[in-house]
Amino acid sequence: QKEVEQNSGPLSVPEGAIASLNCTYSDRVSQSFFWYRQYSGKSPELIMSIYSNGDKEDGRFTAQLNKASQYVSLLIRDSQPSDSATYLCAFKAAGNKLTFGGGTRVLVKP
Amino acid sequence: DGGITQSPKYLFRKEGQNVTLSCEQNLNHDAMYWYRQDPGQGLRLIYYSQIVNDFQKGDIAEGYSVSREKKESFPLTVTSAQKNPTAFYLCASSASVVGAGANVLTFGAGSRLTVL
Numbered sequence: 001q002k003e004v005e006q007n008s009g010p011l012s013v014p015e016g017a018i019a020s021l022n023c024t025y026s027d028r029v030s031q032s033f034f035w036y037r038q039y040s041g042k043s044p045e046l047i048m049s050i051y052s053n054g055d056k057e058d059g060r061f062t063a064q065l066n067k068a069s070q071y072v073s074l075l076i077r078d079s080q081p082s083d084s085a086t087y088l089c090a091f092k093a094a095g096n097k098l099t100f101g102g103g104t105r106v107l108v109k110p
Numbered sequence: 111d112g113g114i115t116q117s118p119k120y121l122f123r124k125e126g127q128n129v130t131l132s133c134e135q136n137l138n139h140d141a142m143y144w145y146r147q148d149p150g151q152g153l154r155l156i157y158y159s160q161i162v163n164d165f166q167k168g169d170i171a172e173g174y175s176v177s178r179e180k181k182e183s184f185p186l187t188v189t190s191a192q193k194n195p196t197a198f199y200l201c202a203s204s205a206s207v208v209g210a211g212a213n214v215l216t217f218g219a220g221s222r223l224t225v226l
Contacts, residue, residue, distance in 0.1 A: 008150060032213055043200055043217035044153070088152055097168065098215065100145075100152035 003027060004101035006089050012107045019076040021104045023089030026070070032092035033065055033072045038103065039085045048074065079108045112137045116201050116218035123195075123225055131186045131221045133201035142184035143215070145200040146170060153200060159184055160206075188223065196225045 005024045013019045025033075032051055036044035050056045050063040050072065062075040072091075076083055086103040114135045123129045135142065141160050145153040155168030159178040173192025178184055184203075188195045199222075202215040 004152070006152075034213070043220050044215075045217070046214055049213060092213070097155055097158065100154075102150065102152040 003099050004089055004091065006101035006104050008102055009105040010107045011104055012109060013079050015079060015081060015108055015110050017079055019079045019083065019106055019108070021074040021076075021087050021089075021106070022071060023073065023101055024071045025089075025091050025099075027091065027099075028067075028070065030091040033063070034090040034098070035061075035063060035072075035074045036088040036090060036100075037085045038088060044088055076106070079106075081108050081110055084108045114201055114203055114216055114218035116199075116221050119219065119221060121221060121223045123223070125225055126190045128190060129188045129195075129223065131188070131199055131201075131223070133184045133186065133218060134182055135184075135201075135203045135216075135218075136182060137203055137205075137216060138181070139203035139216070140181070140206050141204045142178070143202045143204075144168075144174070144176065144184070144186045145202065147198040147200060147220075156186065156199075195223055198222050 003026050035048040037047045038044040048061050048063040050065045053065050056063045060077045064073045084107050086105045088103045089101040090098045117132045143158040144156040147153050154170050156174050157165055157168050157176040159165035162181050165176050165178050175187045198220050200220045201218040204215050
């Protein structure tokens, strides 16, 4: 079993809709979770971090964490074409190393 | 502006040749990392360094070597022992490896290596 599982997509959403991305992880000890956005051919950039159960909102992005079920999700409200990218889920594993999922490709269609 | 500079951006090499990828940061970060990314895949950790003259193997260190002689620099050598070196290589840094400072990685623009 992979340490981090994400649906590779592509997740196609119409402009203005909500994009919902999910990520499951296997390490029960993990305390820190992150979402990175990566445009094609570019390096990842951090968009959200979440450390406790529940929701965390930042602009059009909402991260949701459920440690009991070992999943973290990302909602993108009012999706824009500029949101088209690959979204990487990551968590802080043993030794404080970040472990990344394979990413979900999102396509926002005008 | 503070940031991470990787060079070269694109690199073509013949099979069996060693190549060295450069990574320089002016963020005064203690920790530096090298990741490899294959098409449609996530990032896999090759090596990381918490302090000058010290580094640890990541998940896929075989066929790679690093050095950390200066705080600002963390070059990666892809040796001929690496079976499938064609990939996108990303260097990153963080203020520290532990604590809150370790939570935010700053990435360079990446180096795309193609072995012919």
